[in-house]
Amino acid sequence: MRNAALIAPKLRFLYGNGDGKIKITYTQDTENSSITISEEDLETLRGLTFKKVCVKGAGAFVATPVTDGRKYAGKTAIVTGAAQGFGFGIADYLASCGALVVVADMNADGAKTAAETICKKNGVETLAVACDVTKEESVEELIEMTSLKFGGLDVYVNNAGIVRAGSLDEMTLRAFTLVENVNYNAYFLGAKYSQMIMKRQREVAPDRMFDIIEINSKSGLEGSNKNFAYAGSKFGGIGLTQSFALELAPYGIKVNAVCPGNFLDGPLWSDPEKGLFVQYLNAGKVPGAKTVEDVRRFYEAKVPLGRGCRTEDVCLAISYIIDQKYETGQAVPVTGGQVMMR
Ligand SMILES: NC(=O)c1ccc[n+]([C@@H]2O[C@H](COP(=O)([O-])OP(=O)(O)OC[C@H]3O[C@@H](n4cnc5c(N)ncnc54)[C@H](O)[C@@H]3O)[C@@H](O)[C@H]2O)c1
Known part of the structure; x- marks a missing residue:
């Protein structure tokens, strides 16, 4: 796993109030970073807000706040x-x-x-x-x-x-x-x-x-x-x-x-060519079934x-x-x- 992929998740929860509602995106372009630190010092960022951080030897990380109020916003x-x-x-x-x-x-x-x-x-x-x-x-x-x-x-x-x-x-x-x-x-x-x-x-x-x-x-x-x-x-x-x-x-x-x-409405069952209803009908798996609907009713009844x-x-x-x-x-x-x- 690339080191940058292991740094970004830490930055997300060190940022600001620590609620993780921030998108952190990696870039190799380290120009215009407001802070430059080494990986051992990541903890010193706790509570800070930043636009772009350069982590020496790894690259830069851009922070974009998530402003959405929905229940999984930021996840x-x-x-x-x-x-x-x-x-x-x-x-x-x-x-x-x-x-x-x-x-x-x-x-x-x-x-x-x-x-x-x-x-x-x-x-x-x-x-x-x-x-x-x-x-x-x-x-x-x-x-x-x-x-x-x-x-x-x-x-x-x-x-x-x-x-x-x-x-x-x-x-x-x-x-x-x-x-x-x-x-x-x-x-x-x-x-x-x-x-x-x-x-x-x-x-x-x-x-x-x-x-x-x-x-x-x-x-x-x-x-x-x-x-x-x-x-x-x-x-x-x-x-x-x-x-x-x-x-x-x-x-x-x-x-x-x-x-x-x-999931009888899903493609696995309902696909008109390869679906399990057609397959089971053709294989005679459901006794007495003459149509795809008969096969469906058989499974619904269970x-x-x-x-x-x-x-x-x-x-x-x-x-x-x-x-x-x-x-x-x-x-x-x-x-x-x-x-x-x-
Ligand atoms: N359909 C059902 O009746 C049913 C019932 C209970 C549980 N499940 C489970 O729900 C899950 C989804 O089932 P579904 O019916 O929606 O399936 P589906 O066949 O409609 O979709 C499965 C998806 O997985 C992808 N896929 C298959 N092999 C892959 C691979 N090696 N790498 C990446 N992607 C791959 C396919 O391309 C497809 O998009 C499965 O784990 C299944 O066992 C399905």
């Missing part, structure tokens, strides 16, 4: 897999609450369009980053770019995920490994690099708390027939959530998971509250996780009663 959030689906909805929600949002997705064009849409709609700055969450250097770069552009990281939403369903007879090692790489290994990478930034912030702002949130699934809470690659990756995600939570609690970093039920999970349901859970200061290591179900916790 920076990354959402992975945010070009579409739940990820897009979560990024849009956080931006609607005033957060600076990074839309990260391996679909570079999709990420760019999503970031532009969210920026226009909510009047906040956004950043699109083309990122493959299964590649360590790509995740490190994502976190680094975020810190250099916005000056830190408050919320990391590990959302990118894929499904490859199939029985033991059908599943290949290749498909199984792909699912584990995206849903499970990438969560480790995201947590590894985001906590580096969050810890720096906590060093100078010991009262502040930060969030790592995994978008898990109801399939992380109970087994899923002929869908073990997915369920296994999500069960594993709960183990990581609990373990990261234990490790990071002393640093004020809460780590929680949200476990949504089936939910006590009678409908699929929606983005707004997931965002309410995310809002609870961020707002509360006394819970970590939890898996919050959002399943309409389909899965009930013991």
Whole structure:
């Protein structure tokens, strides 16, 4: 991780009254810096307001106050897999609450369009980053770019995920490994690099708390027939959530998971060509189903509250996780009663 990416998060919380409502942007152009200091002396900036600081050997950092009054104004959030689906909805929600949002997705064009849409709609700055969450250097770069552009990281939403369903007879090692790489290994990478930034912030702002949130699934809470690659990756995600939570609690970093039920209106299910409704209809997975609507009704009937999970349901859970200061290591179900916790 570049040193500048580790300096910016400290500057954000040393600035002014220390509430972090300041954007710190890195530049190599050190001209017109009002202060020049060495990295060891960063603490001497505490309480000061400045336009541009030069840190010897690292570069310069420009401060832009955030004047927005919304509840997450001044927070920076990354959402992975945010070009579409739940990820897009979560990024849009956080931006609607005033957060600076990074839309990260391996679909570079999709990420760019999503970031532009969210920026226009909510009047906040956004950043699109083309990122493959299964590649360590790509995740490190994502976190680094975020810190250099916005000056830190408050919320990391590990959302990118894929499904490859199939029985033991059908599943290949290749498909199984792909699912584990995206849903499970990438969560480790995201947590590894985001906590580096969050810890720096906590060093100078010991009262502040930060969030790592995994978008898990109801399939992380109970087994899923002929869908073990997915369920296994999500069960594993709960183990990581609990373990990261234990490790990071002393640093004020809460780590929680949200476990949504089936997002029946989302592209994964509803895409007219590749969606699960069409796939299940063609595979005869739902006995007696003759149309896509029959398949949909079959899945809706499994939910006590009678409908699929929606983005707004997931965002309410995310809002609870961020707002509360006394819970970590939890898996919050959002399943309409389909899965009930013991
Ligand atoms: N759709 C559901 O019914 C449902 C239910 C419960 C949980 N979830 C979980 O919610 C999350 C989002 O699901 P969704 O249905 O919105 O998915 P989606 O398929 O609509 O979108 C997933 C996004 O992730 C991106 N992505 C895939 N692999 C990536 C990679 N290696 N690097 C970066 N980006 C990558 C895709 O490009 C896409 O934009 C997943 O973790 C999923 O397991 C979904």
